[in-house]
Amino acid sequence: MTTLGWVTILVFLICVIAMTRPLGGFLKRVLEGEKHFLAKILGPVERGIYRLAGIKAQTEQSWSQYAFAVIFFKIACFLGVYSLLRLQGYLPLNPNGMAGISPDLAYNTAISFLTNTNWQSYSGETTMSHLSQMLAFTAQNFVSAAAGIAIAAAVIRGFARRTTATIGNFWADLVRVTLYVLLPACVVLTVFFVAEGVPQTFKGAVSVLTVEGAHQTIALGPVASQEAIKMLGTNGGGFFNTNSAHPFENPNALTNFVQMLCIFALGAGLTNMFGRMVGKERQGWAIFAAMAALFVVGTGVLYWSEAHANPIFASLGIDPTLGNLEGKETRFGAVGSALFAAVTTDASCGAVNAMHESFLPLGGMIPLINMMLGEVIFGGVGSGLYGFLLFAIIAVFMAGLMVGRTPEYLGKKIEAREIKMTMLAVLCLPLVMLGFTALAVVVPSGLSALSATGPHGFTEALYAYTSAAANNGSAFSGLTANSFWNLTLGIGMMIGRFFVIIPVLAIAGSMAAKKMAPPTSGTFPTDNGLFIGLVIGVILIVGGLTFLPALALGPIVEHLEMLRGTLF
Amino acid sequence: MTHLQQIRPALTLFVILSVLTGLAYPFAMTGAAHMLFPHQANGSVMYHHEQAFGSELIGQNFTQARYFHGRPSATMGPDPSDASKTTAVPYNAAASVGSNAGPTSKALFERVQATVKQVKDENPAAIAAGMSVPMDLVMTSASGLDPDISPQAAFFQVKRIAHERGIAEASLTQLVERMTVHPWLGWLGEAHVNVLQLNVALDALRSR
Numbered sequence: 001m002t003t004l005g006w007v008t009i010l011v012f013l014i015c016v017i018a019m020t021r022p023l024g025g026f027l028k029r030v031l032e033g034e035k036h037f038l039a040k041i042l043g044p045v046e047r048g049i050y051r052l053a054g055i056k057a058q059t060e061q062s063w064s065q066y067a068f069a070v071i072f073f074k075i076a077c078f079l080g081v082y083s084l085l086r087l088q089g090y091l092p093l094n095p096n097g098m099a100g101i102s103p104d105l106a107y108n109t110a111i112s113f114l115t116n117t118n119w120q121s122y123s124g125e126t127t128m129s130h131l132s133q134m135l136a137f138t139a140q141n142f143v144s145a146a147a148g149i150a151i152a153a154a155v156i157r158g159f160a161r162r163t164t165a166t167i168g169n170f171w172a173d174l175v176r177v178t179l180y181v182l183l184p185a186c187v188v189l190t191v192f193f194v195a196e197g198v199p200q201t202f203k204g205a206v207s208v209l210t211v212e213g214a215h216q217t218i219a220l221g222p223v224a225s226q227e228a229i230k231m232l233g234t235n236g237g238g239f240f241n242t243n244s245a246h247p248f249e250n251p252n253a254l255t256n257f258v259q260m261l262c263i264f265a266l267g268a269g270l271t272n273m274f275g276r277m278v279g280k281e282r283q284g285w286a287i288f289a290a291m292a293a294l295f296v297v298g299t300g301v302l303y304w305s306e307a308h309a310n311p312i313f314a315s316l317g318i319d320p321t322l323g324n325l326e327g328k329e330t331r332f333g334a335v336g337s338a339l340f341a342a343v344t345t346d347a348s349c350g351a352v353n354a355m356h357e358s359f360l361p362l363g364g365m366i367p368l369i370n371m372m373l374g375e376v377i378f379g380g381v382g383s384g385l386y387g388f389l390l391f392a393i394i395a396v397f398m399a400g401l402m403v404g405r406t407p408e409y410l411g412k413k414i415e416a417r418e419i420k421m422t423m424l425a426v427l428c429l430p431l432v433m434l435g436f437t438a439l440a441v442v443v444p445s446g447l448s449a450l451s452a453t454g455p456h457g458f459t460e461a462l463y464a465y466t467s468a469a470a471n472n473g474s475a476f477s478g479l480t481a482n483s484f485w486n487l488t489l490g491i492g493m494m495i496g497r498f499f500v501i502i503p504v505l506a507i508a509g510s511m512a513a514k515k516m517a518p519p520t521s522g523t524f525p526t527d528n529g530l531f532i533g534l535v536i537g538v539i540l541i542v543g544g545l546t547f548l549p550a551l552a553l554g555p556i557v558e559h560l561e562m563l564r565g566t567l568f
Numbered sequence: 569m570t571h572l573q574q575i576r577p578a579l580t581l582f583v584i585l586s587v588l589t590g591l592a593y594p595f596a597m598t599g600a601a602h603m604l605f606p607h608q609a610n611g612s613v614m615y616h617h618e619q620a621f622g623s624e625l626i627g628q629n630f631t632q633a634r635y636f637h638g639r640p641s642a643t644m645g646p647d648p649s650d651a652s653k654t655t656a657v658p659y660n661a662a663a664s665v666g667s668n669a670g671p672t673s674k675a676l677f678e679r680v681q682a683t684v685k686q687v688k689d690e691n692p693a694a695i696a697a698g699m700s701v702p703m704d705l706v707m708t709s710a711s712g713l714d715p716d717i718s719p720q721a722a723f724f725q726v727k728r729i730a731h732e733r734g735i736a737e738a739s740l741t742q743l744v745e746r747m748t749v750h751p752w753l754g755w756l757g758e759a760h761v762n763v764l765q766l767n768v769a770l771d772a773l774r775s776r
Contacts, residue, residue: 004755011755053580068571072578080582126663139590143582171577178585183593190597191604197625200594200601200609205662208613208620210628211767212635218623218661220611224601225594242664245710247625248611253757309703310671316684319700322718325707326676327666330639330716333758337710354710355666456670478668558672567674 001307005335009299012257012339013292016264016378020288021281023265024272030180031153031173031273033057038180049175057175060166063509066154067502069170070147074114074498077143081110081136094129095204096219101127108486113140115497116148116380118230118237118350118473119489121481125219125240130202137237138226142186145233145266146177148382151501152270155386158508159410160277162516167508181266182233189228189262197251198224223248231262234380236350236473244340244353245329256336256353263349267378270385278410282527287388290532291346294377294539298366299342305363307334312565327358338363345370348380350473357452357460357476361562364476365555368463371470373543374429380471383497386504388535391542392526393422393507395535399524409526411516418510421503428499430546432469432492437462437550440488449485451478454568455561459554464489469496614768622764627715629658630767633690634732636717636725638763639704640683642667643712659713667708680706693727716760719748735773743769 029036039046050057061069084091085106089099101109105121112119113136122128128137150173157167194200205219223239227249230236240246250256268288275284306328309320323334332340337354344351345367356367370377376388397414400407407414440446440461450457460476467474468489481489525531561568601609612624622628630637643665645657669676683706688695695701702721722744730737747766751757 004751007755049581049584052584053577055577055581065571065574069574069578072574073582076578076582080586123663123665134594135586135590138594139586142589143585171581174581175585178589183589186593187597191600194597194601194605194608197608197612199611200598201611202598203610206611206613206620208622210622211764211771212628212630212632214629216622216626216628216659216661218611218613218626219663222594222598224609225597229589240664240711242666242711242713245666246664247627247711247713247715251625253752257756312672312677313680316681316706317688317700318680318684318703318706319720320703322703322720324671325703326669326671327708327710329710329714330704330718330760331714331757336757352710355668357668357670358666358710360671451668452670452673454672456672460670476668476670477666478670558670562672566672567677568670568672 001304002335005303005307008335009303009339012260013296015261016268019261019265020268020272023269024276024284027149027181027266027269027273028276030176032277033172033176036180038184042179046175046179053171055171057169057172059169061169062165063154063158063167063505063512066167066170067505070151070501071498073147073170073174077114077140078110081113081140082106084136085109085132088129088132091129091131093131093134093202095202096129098127098129104483104486108481108490111490111493112473113137113235113237114144115471115493116144116233116235116348116383117468117471117493118235119468119475119493120237120473121486121489123241124238125221130221133226133239134222138229141226141229141233141235141237142178142182143174145229145235145381146174146182148380149177149181149266149270150174150382151505152382152385155389155504155508156274156277158511159412160279161512162514164512167505167512182229185232186225186228189232189258190224192258193224193227193255196255197248198227198255199248200224220248230351231259231349232265234263234267234347234349236344238351244351245355250353252331253336256332256340259351260340260343263343263347263351264378266381267347267384270382274385280527283410286527286532287392290535291377291388293532293536294373295342295346298346298370298377299339302342302363302366303335303338305360305366306338308360310360310562312562312567324358324360324363327355329353341367342370344474345472346375346377346379348375348383348471348473350467352474355477356463356474357478361555361559364459365551367474368459368466368551368555369543369547371466371472372433372547373539374426375470375472376539383471383500387500390422390425390504391539392535393418394426394542395531395538396524396526398538399534403524405522408517408523411519412511412514413517418507421507425500425503426542428495429469432495433462433466434547434550436465436488436492440465440485443484445482445484449480449482451480452568455554455558456568459558462550462554465492468492471496624762624765625715626661627659627713628764630763633728635767636722636729636763636770637705638717639714640706640708641712642708661713664711664713666710666712691725691728693731694724697727699724715762715764717763719744719759719761722761722766729770739773743773
């Protein structure tokens with residue numbers, strides 16, 4: 001570990017803090033339909049889209065109408081992406097002549113992109129045409145991110161409003177986020193990435209004659225435009241197989257730093273938007289503080305782990321000062337890789353700039369834990385915030401039980417219905433993560449896909465279902481997904497998305513209908529250190545108690561075996 | 569609004585937003601990229617007498633003793649003797665992949681053991697001078713296309729190349745120092761040397 005490494009982590013955190021308030025303010029103006037400078041320029045486009053689609057943006061929806069709108073939109077996305085992938089061999093913009101995609105892979109990939117997971121059972125540069133990368137993946141990166149932010153806004157409205165039946169209009173939220181937040185930011189980011197060396201072309205691969213006289217074929221494509229939204233929308237699906245480790249996706253330390261900032265930008269901004277919309281920015285900063293504390297601890301452990309060389313190699317006479325470099329890029333080194341791995345799994349991004357499978361056991365455990373906690377550490381755009389609010393509800397519920405008062409959050413009573421919905425959402429994740437892992441490690445078609453044996457093989461399976469259910473998309477990529485995996489991971493991704501979205505919208509609906517009680521001396525404040533500590537405790541206890549046995553069988557036992565020098 | 573009335577906006581918005589973000593946006597960006605940064609937009613390809621010899625950002629497989637070597641690469645490619653099989657093709661820039669070997673993998677240990685032996689055999693003078701094997705010369709990169717090595721890994725190879733080329737060690741050390749990219753503004757990223765650009769400069773050094 002080096003001082004500069006810790007400085008990098010510190011500067012990163014300062015940059016995130018600095019972005020939070022301006023982004024929160026802008027997001028609020030966009031989602032509340034208020035005036036802002038981009039509406040003056042792009043307003044006619046927004047209204048044109050409404051006219052074409054037959055949308056009345058001012059008409060508000062109840063929570064169930066909002067949920068149906070989300071589901072119908074996702075069904076349209078599934079059908080569109082699935083057909084495009086199956087037919088890509090017949091479609092244009094296919095300079096490398098890629099064939100159509102098999103049904104199980106097309107199903108898995110369509111689910112993966114519409115749920116903002118971007119798990120990739122395929123290798124981009126050898127499987128997908130430029131058209132699929134753009135019209136299927138880049139477009140889904142935009143709309144799945146916009147949908148996530150829209151849902152977060154609807155949920156916040158539920159908390160902010162009183163005695164009303166409606167929580168906003170999904171179509172208006174979707175269009176506004178895409179048009180005013182994501183697109184303009186991605187235009188700027190794309191130009192920056194191209195300037196730094198990320199390709200942006202419709203050409204196929206180029207052939208070169210290397211210095212030693214060998215032939216090398218270099219895959220190219222419209223990478224930069226996808227890279228921008230891949231990071232900003234916490235999607236994480238790479239143009240190339242090795243994602244942000246590929247020099248064309250992430251050419252240097254500066255692009256690496258900007259990519260990490262993009263992952264956290266909107267998730268952090270939404271905490272501030274939450275505070276502004278419920279009328280007290282401090283409420284947002286309390287959430288931010290809890291997230292930041294969990295981020296710092298995880299990142300520290302990961303960096304500590306990866307800055308050390310694998311002790312198994314100690315006898316071979318290798319210089320250990322650079323740390324564990326297997327599966328890492330020279331230009332990022334231990335700190336650039338460790339910080340990226342922490343950020344990408346705190347948020348539900350899932351882009352990787354190093355191979356998580358080759359991390360030392362405890363280093364690989366941190367991304368796993370980050371995902372198991374439900375990706376509420378800034379989290380996916382939108383999903384991080386509404387996921388966190390579920391834990392906040394449990395925290396005030398527990399505080400209420402301790403003092404014997406009806407729990408309240410932001411002046412609203414938390415009652416049986418909200419707790420039931422919260423538990424439904426919180427429990428579906430471990431069910432998928434642990435249930436499918438248990439299945440995969442006993443059936444032959446599950447086991448045959450694993451590349452590792454021993455505890456590492458178990459972690460590989462656990463990581464896959466954890467990543468799918470948490471909608472992250474990063475992987476221990478030794479796994480070669482077959483149709484069993486494609487099918488079960490697809491189910492896991494859908495449960496992880498919709499069994500959270502629907503309960504959380506139901507909570508928003510019932511919260512919006514409630515009266516708001518003014519705070520009294522008995523009210524448990526939710527903007528101070530006690531609340532922050534309590535909610536961190538709830539997140540860790542729910543995650544820790546549920547997953548500790550599985551972690552003990554995987555990374556923890558592997559760590560102990562590594563110290564003994566055991567090989568598998 | 570009944571629930572079924574939402575089907576029309578679902579379908580039309582899917583189409584409109586897909587066209588806007590999946591066609592209009594990447595097309596516009598490609599146009600802008602080619603106007604502003606045509607070299608980068610097309611993959612930062614380098615030419616010598618109109619023959620493309622590589623990309624600034626993509627590593628190449630150097631095996632000759634007279635060149636600096638890059639990191640081991642885990643990329644695969646079709647087997648020339650049997651197209652249905654794959655074989656190790658280091659630095660295959662058409663199919664990036666990492667080793668994905670776990671820390672307690674027996675296969676990884678045996679691979680590293682063999683690579684360490686090879687590196688020691690190739691650089692007897694450095695080993696005799698008491699230098700230890702640089703980590704990056706025996707560990708595969710994440711992409712299999714890593715263009716860089718650490719300055720330590722470059723210095724480690726100086727004695728071998730000086731011997732092979734009959735150039736003074738000092739001028740090679742100077743060359744490595746000149747080609748080293750230091751952390752951005754002194755704090756961000758790791759010091760590294762681009763192996764392809766280093767070797768191109770090395771060839772230029774000789775012909776001078």
